[in-house]
Amino acid sequence: MCGIVGYIGGNEALPILIEGLKRLEYRGYDSAGVAILGDNLEVIKTQGRIKDLEEKLKNVKLKGTIGLGHTRWATHGAPNDINAHPHYSESKNIVVVHNGIIENYLDLKKMLIKEGHTFRSDTDTEVIAYLIEDFYEGDLLQAVKKAVNMLEGSFALGVMSRDDKTRFIAVRKDSPLIVGLGKGENFIASDIPAILNHTKDVIILENGDIAEIKRDTVNLYNLKLEPIKRNIQRINWSVEDAKKGGFKHFMLKEIFEEPRVIKDAMRGRVRDGKIEIPDLALSKDFLKNVNRVYFVACGTAYHAGVVGRYATEKFLLLPAEAEVASEFRYRDPVIDKNTLVFVVSQSGETADTLAALRLAKKKGAYTIGIVNVVGSSVSRETHDTVYVNAGPEIAVASTKAYVAQVETILLVILYLAKLSGKLGRETEKKYADAFLKLPELAQEILGQSDKIAQFAANMKTIEETFFIGRNLDYALSLEGALKLKEISYVHAEGYPAGELKHGPLALVTSRSLIIAVDTYTPLREKTLSNIKEVKARNGKVLSIASEGYEKIKDVADAVFYVPKTLDELSPVISVIPLQLFAYYMAEARGLDIDKPRNLAKSVTVE
Numbered sequence: 188m189c190g191i192v193g194y195i196g197g198n199e200a201l202p203i204l205i206e207g208l209k210r211l212e213y214r215g216y217d218s219a220g221v222a223i224l225g226d227n228l229e230v231i232k233t234q235g236r237i238k239d240l241e242e243k244l245k246n247v248k249l250k251g252t253i254g255l256g257h258t259r260w261a262t263h264g265a266p267n268d269i270n271a272h273p274h275y276s277e278s279k280n281i282v283v284v285h286n287g288i289i290e291n292y293l294d295l296k297k298m299l300i301k302e303g304h305t306f307r308s309d310t311d312t313e314v315i316a317y318l319i320e321d322f323y324e325g326d327l328l329q330a331v332k333k334a335v336n337m338l339e340g341s342f343a344l345g346v347m348s349r350d351d352k353t354r355f356i357a358v359r360k361d362s363p364l365i366v367g368l369g370k371g372e373n374f375i376a377s378d379i380p381a382i383l384n385h386t387k388d389v390i391i392l393e394n395g396d397i398a399e400i401k402r403d404t405v406n407l408y409n410l411k412l413e414p415i416k417r418n419i420q421r422i423n424w425s426v427e428d429a430k431k432g433g434f435k436h437f438m439l440k441e442i443f444e445e446p447r448v449i450k451d452a453m454r455g456r457v458r459d460g461k462i463e464i465p466d467l468a469l470s471k472d473f474l475k476n477v478n479r480v481y482f483v484a485c486g487t488a489y490h491a492g493v494v495g496r497y498a499t500e501k502f503l504l505l506p507a508e509a510e511v512a513s514e515f516r517y518r519d520p521v522i523d524k525n526t527l528v529f530v531v532s533q534s535g536e537t538a539d540t541l542a543a544l545r546l547a548k549k550k551g552a553y554t555i556g557i558v559n560v561v562g563s564s565v566s567r568e569t570h571d572t573v574y575v576n577a578g579p580e581i582a583v584a585s586t587k588a589y590v591a592q593v594e595t596i597l598l599v600i601l602y603l604a605k606l607s608g609k610l611g612r613e614t615e616k617k618y619a620d621a622f623l624k625l626p627e628l629a630q631e632i633l634g635q636s637d638k639i640a641q642f643a644a645n646m647k648t649i650e651e652t653f654f655i656g657r658n659l660d661y662a663l664s665l666e667g668a669l670k671l672k673e674i675s676y677v678h679a680e681g682y683p684a685g686e687l688k689h690g691p692l693a694l695v696t697s698r699s700l701i702i703a704v705d706t707y708t709p710l711r712e713k714t715l716s717n718i719k720e721v722k723a724r725n726g727k728v729l730s731i732a733s734e735g736y737e738k739i740k741d742v743a744d745a746v747f748y749v750p751k752t753l754d755e756l757s758p759v760i761s762v763i764p765l766q767l768f769a770y771y772m773a774e775a776r777g778l779d780i781d782k783p784r785n786l787a788k789s790v791t792v793e
């Protein structure tokens with residue numbers, strides 16, 4: 188997720204772009220840049236935040252009334268000056284800003300290198316600029332059309348040519364982009380807040396739209412360059428509301444981003460019935476000798492690791508443990524050169540997680556980071572890193588990062604199973620096909636969020652909750668309980684359903700709420716028996732069950748059905764009702780959801 192802004196009109200472009208970028212900084216903040224077309228086509232960019240870009244701009248005079256700006260959240264290539272956008276084409280006649288992921292960029296890059304081109308950055312974006320230049324025969328619109336038809340993946344683009352001061356071109360596919368309509372000036376932006384100061388009239392571009400943005404007109408086309416029409420919408424939001432996309436809190440916005448996040452986590456990894464992890468360098472030979480696997484992490488990332496433990500045992504047939512990093516770092520974990528350690532972290536900067544990683548490396552383990560923030564300490568220090576591509580997460584309570592972590596871990600484990608000959612071709616295809624359906628299923632769940640909101644509102648005075656489940660549902664119970672306690676301040680315990688009778692059942696009364704996660708088919712009857720134990724003590728039960736499990740309705744007080752997928756993939760979507768429940772409980776209790784008391788987004792001290 189990055190932020191794009193573009194301007195053409197009668198005013199100096201630079202201050203308008205900088206103001207827009209500041210309002211998009213929530214979309215990414217590891218590097219920033221602008222391109223201004225004046226006497227020349229100039230690009231100034233830097234690693235760091237918009238304030239760092241402003242600092243750099245103090246020493247340069249950039250004059251021109253047409254320009255593009257970008258604030259980056261890295262996906263391909265470390266956050267540094269060279270990888271920052273805008274990207275020039277090889278001759279520097281074209282510039283491109285991009286938000287999204289080009290899945291086939293390596294193939295395109297190889298093709299262009301074969302033709303004799305030399306690249307400057309490690310990004311997927313640069314190939315777009317080079318392709319456009321290759322196709323350019325005096326008409327930027329035609330060249331962009333030809334180039335984008337070769338791209339696979341997601342992209343929102345702004346493209347400018349040194350030869351053409353009358354327009355720039357914008358394209359949208361699977362990444363958001365809007366056009367802002369002014370008087371004698373027009374804009375593009377990744378999101379509404381960037382341009383709200385200048386206009387309230389916007390066109391929300393749809394997938395496959397190409398926009399030709401001129402000072403006085405905006406022309407819209409489809410990918411064949413046939414003219415199309417879109418409605419103009421009037422936006423009456425405040426800037427703050429707009430940043431949250433009209434949602435009341437970032438947490439809710441991030442939960443509603445999950446269908447997109449699920450897609451992005453598998454981009455370039457699930458194709459044609461195959462699962463590939465191109466970012467993984469670990470060799471087949473090393474894999475043969477691996478005899479133990481750890482997942483180390485904190486908080487929500489640790490809970491994603493618990494899913495990884497089950498998946499490792501099932502698909503890699505290896506002993507696996509999920510460990511809380513703050514414990515692991517002070518133990519004497521049995522680790523040697525045949526140990527594989529996954530280090531899971533959204534920020535990649537958590538102090539305990541980093542310490543655990545260093546200990547594992549010192550003892551000779553091979554380490555793989557499952558990380559969201561590109562270029563973070565964990566990603567720099569692990570042997571391999573697989574990014575989860577969730578985009579910046581702003582709410583303290585982690586939601587979309589968890590979904591992306593779980594999905595990425597499952598993809599990596601399945602890929603390693605394939606590499607080590609433990610996953611047959613048919614099974615691989617079965618899982619690949621099921622992954623592709625997950626975004627739609629997530630959307631289906633979100634479409635029923637009002638049911639969860641209603642249930643939470645009815646339960647808002649409850650003070651004691653247990654989240655129970657078995658196997659992967661237990662992993663989910665841990666996360667459901669953490670979410671609830673951290674933002675709604677309700678006491679919550681995540682428990683293996685079978686453990687209840689060994690103690691916690693003594694606490695269950697008519698004042699207790701039990702959230703029973705029962706999506707894992709092989710054990711659902713067992714969990715059902717545990718629900719009956721709770722009901723016999725007058726506890727209230729909300730069950731999260733898989734579609735079609737009708738029996739549970741007769742036992743639980745309320746059931747929320749999640750759509751059916753393969754059992755092992757269910758955590759990716761079944762966590763959504765748990766996240767929504769925590770959110771709506773906190774909302775019903777009138778709490779500061781995005782900034783819960785006593786907590787910080789990234790815990791960089793021990």
Ligand code: M6R
Pocket residue numbers: 485486487488489531532533534535536537540583584585586673786787788789790
């Ligand atoms: O950035 P990390 O993933 O390493 O952070 C780990 C935990 O601090 C984090 O997941 C924390 O538990 C969240 N507040 C949970 O919502």
